[in-house]
Amino acid sequence: MLTDELSSVISNSDIGGGYRFLLLDAPQLASKLQPGQFIHVRVPGLEPSALRRPFSVFDAKDGVVTVLFKVVGRGTKVLAQAGAGEKVSVLGPLGHGFPLSGVGAPLLVGGGFGVAPLHFLARRLGERKGILFIGGRTEKDLLAIDRFEALGWDVRPATEDGSMGYKGFVTGPLDETLEGFKRFNGKYELFTCGPDGLLKAVSDRAVAAGMPGWISMDRHMVCAAGACYACIQRTRLPDGSVYNARCCVNGPVFAAKDLVW
Amino acid sequence: MVDLSVKLAGLDLPTPVVTASGTFGYGAEYLGALDYSKLGAVTAKGVRLDPWPGNPMPRHCEVYGGLVNAIGLQGPGVKDFVKYFLTHFRRETGGSVKMIVNIWGGSEDEYAEVASRLDGVEGVHAIELNVSCPNVKEGGHTFGQDPVVLSRLVKKVRAATKLPIIPKLAPNVPDIGVYARAVEDAGADAISLINTIPAMVIDIERRKPVLGNRTGGLSGRGIHPVAVKCVYDAHKAVKLPLLAMGGIYEPEDAIELMLAGASAVAVGTATFSDPSTAARVCDGIAAYCERHGFASVRDIVGLCS
Numbered sequence: 031m032l033t034d035e036l037s038s039v040i041s042n043s044d045i046g047g048g049y050r051f052l053l054l055d056a057p058q059l060a061s062k063l064q065p066g067q068f069i070h071v072r073v074p075g076l077e078p079s080a081l082r083r084p085f086s087v088f089d090a091k092d093g094v095v096t097v098l099f100k101v102v103g104r105g106t107k108v109l110a111q112a113g114a115g116e117k118v119s120v121l122g123p124l125g126h127g128f129p130l131s132g133v134g135a136p137l138l139v140g141g142g143f144g145v146a147p148l149h150f151l152a153r154r155l156g157e158r159k160g161i162l163f164i165g166g167r168t169e170k171d172l173l174a175i176d177r178f179e180a181l182g183w184d185v186r187p188a189t190e191d192g193s194m195g196y197k198g199f200v201t202g203p204l205d206e207t208l209e210g211f212k213r214f215n216g217k218y219e220l221f222t223c224g225p226d227g228l229l230k231a232v233s234d235r236a237v238a239a240g241m242p243g244w245i246s247m248d249r250h251m252v253c254a255a256g257a258c259y260a261c262i263q264r265t266r267l268p269d270g271s272v273y274n275a276r277c278c279v280n281g282p283v284f285a286a287k288d289l290v291w
Numbered sequence: 292m293v294d295l296s297v298k299l300a301g302l303d304l305p306t307p308v309v310t311a312s313g314t315f316g317y318g319a320e321y322l323g324a325l326d327y328s329k330l331g332a333v334t335a336k337g338v339r340l341d342p343w344p345g346n347p348m349p350r351h352c353e354v355y356g357g358l359v360n361a362i363g364l365q366g367p368g369v370k371d372f373v374k375y376f377l378t379h380f381r382r383e384t385g386g387s388v389k390m391i392v393n394i395w396g397g398s399e400d401e402y403a404e405v406a407s408r409l410d411g412v413e414g415v416h417a418i419e420l421n422v423s424c425p426n427v428k429e430g431g432h433t434f435g436q437d438p439v440v441l442s443r444l445v446k447k448v449r450a451a452t453k454l455p456i457i458p459k460l461a462p463n464v465p466d467i468g469v470y471a472r473a474v475e476d477a478g479a480d481a482i483s484l485i486n487t488i489p490a491m492v493i494d495i496e497r498r499k500p501v502l503g504n505r506t507g508g509l510s511g512r513g514i515h516p517v518a519v520k521c522v523y524d525a526h527k528a529v530k531l532p533l534l535a536m537g538g539i540y541e542p543e544d545a546i547e548l549m550l551a552g553a554s555a556v557a558v559g560t561a562t563f564s565d566p567s568t569a570a571r572v573c574d575g576i577a578a579y580c581e582r583h584g585f586a587s588v589r590d591i592v593g594l595c596s
Contacts, residue, residue, distance in 0.1 A: 031323035034566055072564060079512050079540055079564055081353050121324060121566065252351050252358065253563045255324070257316035259336070259365045260351045274344050274365055279320075 033058050039116045047170035052097040059122050063090035065151035066127025066283045070254040072119040075108045084251045086147040098146040124254050125282045128244050134217035136160035139232045142171050144224030152181050159183050165200025169193040201231050236286040243286030249277040264290035293580040294587040299532050299555045300417050300455035300481035304331030307588050308573040311536045311559030312393035317376035319383040324566035329573040332389035337421045339396050340405050342368040347503030352492045357511025358560050359490045361426045361504035369408045381414045395421035399444050403451035410452040418454050423461030423486035425508040435461045438473035445477035455480040462488055467521050468528030475529045483534040485518045511560040514538045519551050526552020526593055542575020550595040
């Protein structure tokens, strides 16, 4: 059941690198959203007929929905101007999120603002803490590390330019850890959100190892409610056939084994 | 209290506002986001005989004044539509909202077959004939570009079902009155118009079309005045009731179409930016009638002189 909640902006802060934290007073959505789900935001200041913009959720609690976003285009540029008290229509909760009930060590792999839903996930996993592998081009792209550390998570950073942590792609430290699990027959569960290359890298590893992998796919959206079929992700059905699933309702989180790249 | 009930294609609808095909899934997707009691009916996404995958991505591009889409009529096929989607819709709405099913095919026989499979199915109130969608190579728009072919198709579907038939006309024809008359003579019960306008977007850096299908259909704000003229022309040509759509975002947009001759209207693309649009438009039509002293919404149909 959807809600189109008229929320108000609590704060909209620049955290450097083109990234921003947007806090919305949205008690209905805050109480319903689950990790990995997303919201469809009507950007105040854009023409009323403009399409909404989808955002994953960094956190949702105590009546507040927190969005971590990057200014990448016209919509986000205007959203960056929304001031405290501004009213924002938000549709949600949308999509199929990360499962919380698995077993095995949770290994989260994120890049850029892909860490947003991973933070919500980490918090809701509670005592089942694990490792966050966070990668990007440079230190500025590694976001909210302090928030994960505050939750008691082990954070392994990687930067392509070596400005923080391992020099190279985040798959470097990830593979080292996966080797360790393999050697000692450990069970783990991979969760990822970030650029397409990262998603495929993690998905391939989950499938190869026969471990559960939960991949948050990203698509431009139109309705975000399952009504229009614009946001397709190819998936494998049990009978082996390929089906055009909708990222907004069947995803955004898909099981690695079901994805057809 | 203004009487909002209208008659369309022999159906009694509680309000003159329906949702347009392709913008409202199979009816249940937007539950919670708007007041369904303000809807006269929903129109299901286009269904053909067998499951259809639709077009490659990207399937849409936002443009100034609207949206270009090339979804390509992805669908479950008529059997699974009835078994899963229609059943789910009826359960979720308690059977309280009427459904018009949009259908299409690659041949006249397929249209007739789909229509006959929907005949007598509980919860299916009318069939909208998709003869104008620009986004599929076979079927669809090719039938709607030739009035003789269109007439023959409508007759074939007429013979295959007792359900009310509502052909959906394309705007990109020299004289829409010709097509309206063709389907009226062939036995249609109402006409819906307009479908999207063939359109295209090019990525100038990659020097390639943006859409996976290369071309698509334009909907939204920009096409509204085109819709108004098409309805005005069709209303002069035929006596059939008209279901008008094309760029309705506010009550005024709908009222214009009704004054041009539409008995009912459909909200489509606007739902994406504001899911409550159809309900707001219904309220706005009522307020307009109240303000001008019209006891029934039917009183404003075709009032533009």
